[in-house]
Amino acid sequence: MTRRASVHRIAAAAPDDVSGIEAAIADGRIDPAGIVAIFGKTEGNGCVNDFARGFATQSLGLMLQRHMSAAEAHAVCLVMSGGTEGGMSPHWTVFERRGTDEAPPGAGPHGGALAIGRTRTPVLPFGDLGRVAEVDMVADGVRAAMADAGITDPADVHFVQIKCPLLTLQRIGEAEAKGETVVTRDTLKSMGLSRAASALGVAVALGEIGRDQISDDKIAANWSLWSGRASCSSGIELLDHEIVVLGTSPAWAGPLVIDHAVMADGIDVEPVRAALRRLGFAADGQLSPAERGRLVALLSKAEASHDGKIRGHRHTMLDDSDISATRHARAFVCGALAGLVGHAEIYVSGGAEHQGPDGGGPVAVIATRPG
Known part of the structure; x- marks a missing residue:
């Protein structure tokens, strides 16, 4: 059966305000069984101690569990980006996909219709954060998300959204207790290093950068290396990577x-x-x-x-x-x-x-x- 993507942008009055999503589900505008990801812009500082992201994630997870099993709710990628400085308006972007009998538009100037894929990586060892091991883990994850979307050509990928982990002093202590080293003891700096390694993983998966060009010393240091389609956000609320691939496919409808x-x-x-x-x-x-x-x-x-x-x-x-x-x-x-x-x-x-x-x-x- 052909797949069709839907995207819903819904205002949020607070990090726990899921009423707009609930209303869309009640009205039939969103089928909860088809939700694959929710991106959130939440008010907060967007730094290590921005627990508004975790509050939002918890609120969304509890809401989803009212409509699906706990395992199905856990599979939904909840990418919370803290910080709505200036006039930026807090909101949710809900990504949904359903099966449809509608004929796909076929090949066109944009390769068909919007296609969405997702995956979650294994838990990242704290000593691997900000290093080539994280690059490789994310690259494998992006390839898996592309396969989930049915996208075979990296040129058809237009955006890869990743939520990646960060280091806290507790996590640093756990790594050091095992005799491991961490890339930094500065928890705020760890956010940037995790984003950097994740972005380079996207670049490798999409063929923008050769894997042989990347080494530990170039991560968050050599700014000539970059991806034109990676968007990475780090947070305290997870230990793995949530990866959402957005692209186009002539096999998708809508x-x-x-x-x-x-x-x-x-x-x-x-x-x-x-x-x-x-x-x-x-x-x-x-x-x-x-x-x-x-x-x-x-x-x-x-x-x-x-x-x-x-x-x-x-x-x-x-x-x-x-x-x-x-x-x-x-x-x-x-x-x-x-x-x-x-x-x-x-x-x-x-x-x-x-x-x-x-x-x-x-x-x-x-x-x-x-x-």
Whole structure:
């Protein structure tokens, strides 16, 4: 049977507010049996101690268990990205797939319709975080998620969303008690190292970077190595990797299509505008209300450039001792993209190590097909 993807963007009043999803299930707009992933933008600091992510994950998990078994609920990838700085609006993006008798559109300018695949990796040993062992684990996971989506050509993958683990002092202590070493004792730095290794794993799986180009000393250090389709978010609430692959396939049905772009810096919206145009938007200025109705989801990464400049002008994101640079970057990029699309219910994840060029980041656009 042909598969069809659906994506639902639902506002959230708080990290535990699942009422909008519950209402969509009650109305029949979402079949809970078809939910494969939920991305959440939750208010919080997005750092090591952002327990709003865990609160949201717990709330979503309990909600899912009201509609499916505990094992089925556990299989749903819950990718929570903390931090809704600036005007970014907290929300859920629910990814669903169902079987359908509808004929697929076949090959076209975007390779057919939106296809979704997912997987979870084994638990990552704490000593492997931020090292090539994590790169290899994620690369294998991305390949498995592609197979789950029925995507064989890496060129048909437009976005890979990963939730990866981080180190806490307790986890560091457990590793050292076993005689293992960890890549860092700085728990905040461990978030970036985990994102970095995960992004390079995506790049290897999609053929963007050769595996022989990567070694431990290049992770979160050699910024010339990057993926144009990786989006990685680290959190305290898991020990493995949740991987969701979004792409296109002529074997899938439905009105949804996806494209991606790579921003060279935090204000580089023109590649995003070009992606919108490839999906049939006029995008001559800010999207009109009618065009915004076709825009289903906008997913993005954000990063403060390591040279401390944006187009030759100094920024202070890396000098602020009170607020993490990831928080500045999220607000900055969300504002730039909101000015383009006309709303701020945008999934912007901070920390783009090896995810796009230094200071930039990948963006995915999911929309309904024109007409």
